[in-house]
Amino acid sequence: MPQSNMSDRADVRAAQAVLSEANHAHGTQFKLNHRFDDGVQSGAWLLLDDNGRRAVLKWSPVRDWARQIERAAGGIAKIRAAGYPTPAWLAVGTNTDGFGYQIQDFVPGRSPNQVTTSEAQLLIDILETHAGLDPDPQRCWSQFVTTCMTDRRDDLLQQTAETGPTGQNLVNACERLLAAHGPVTLPTGDLVHGDFRPGNILFHADRVSGVIDIEALGSGTRVFDYATLLSAHDITPEAVQMLCAAGEQVAGPGALAYCFAQVALDLAVFVHRRNLRPGIQNVSKLLDRVVILLNRTDGV
CATH class of the missing domain: 3.30.200.20 (Phosphorylase Kinase; domain 1)
Structure with missing residues (x-):
């Protein structure tokens, strides 16, 4: 068999x-x-x-x-x-x-194959309802990200670099992005989904019918969910800019850069350890998004 x-x-x-x-x-x-x-x-x-x-x-x-x-x-x-x-x-x-x-x-709906500007606006509308909707103050995603990027930062950078040349390039770009913003303190008090990706959002009749796979929810800043969404593979360039602008509005560009660096590095290690081929192919897109955030920082 x-x-x-x-x-x-x-x-x-x-x-x-x-x-x-x-x-x-x-x-x-x-x-x-x-x-x-x-x-x-x-x-x-x-x-x-x-x-x-x-x-x-x-x-x-x-x-x-x-x-x-x-x-x-x-x-x-x-x-x-x-x-x-x-x-x-x-x-x-x-x-x-x-x-x-x-x-x-069961709720009807399908996850989008691509995030265009129309889907991006609907997702932004959902993410903005996360503001102040703290479901579990003792489970803090802001604290998790801060720990990853301080106490565990060197280890995370090394593990990412060891995934290959693209991983090393991602490390270099993330270090530049973090240096451009300096120390960042992430706010708390929002709902954080923890895995806010297009595959976990259902659309039906031109609206979001369901946000699923939410078992990891907690407190923190919704900026983390913006950063996670920005790590998705198929987002049009215009939608990427919309999501970046909305994420930066929450707590400043430094918070989005800090969260996205953690998401990108952690995701690169995750997909390589599990040999997830689509995810491995997506690492180059993560690098592209870091460059976009760097260009926004430089005003390009």
Whole structure:
């Protein structure tokens, strides 16, 4: 039997086991329909019950992540109460194998293949609702970025340089960008998604219908989410400039530069360690975006 078929069957069995425990724990009667293929770190499955209700099962095989999934439930409820367009969580828990899971409402929509100026404006509108919407003050993304760029900075730079010539060029450009802005203090108090990429945004009927994969949410500055969005591969040049300008308006160009340097360096190491070919090919785009931020700094 081909290795891929064996792996697929193992995925189905694992998801069925998680769902069976979730159904028992929460009194639901969902059945697996099919797996969504976008995720690379955890499973996401379309569910149906006998009444035709659709939902989505997400679970993680990383046992250390189970606590954060359960912790995130309170933050999800808080931001939804404020009108934030993320699907409701219907059930959340940890199964007997230590795998965290959550079942959420299904919302229609598709992630954009490309971010043009129209998508960029809709995304900016969503990101600006992050202002002051702090779901978890004790989980601070601003502190995480600051630690990465101070105590762990040399290690991060070395790991990125070791990925190859493009990685070394990215390191050189990031060092120039950081030097151009000097010390930066990142604000806190906003909602931070933590992985605000086009693949985690659903569009339907010319609006954002859902912001998903939000388990890592916390406090910090929405500048980090702007920086993460700017690391996406396919954004038109005009949309890049829109996102840069909006991100700089939040806390100044230094904050965006600081966050983007961390995002770019961390992402370059991540994709190489996991041999994610599309991500590795995207490292040159990360370098291009650093150059764009440098040019904006120089007024070019």
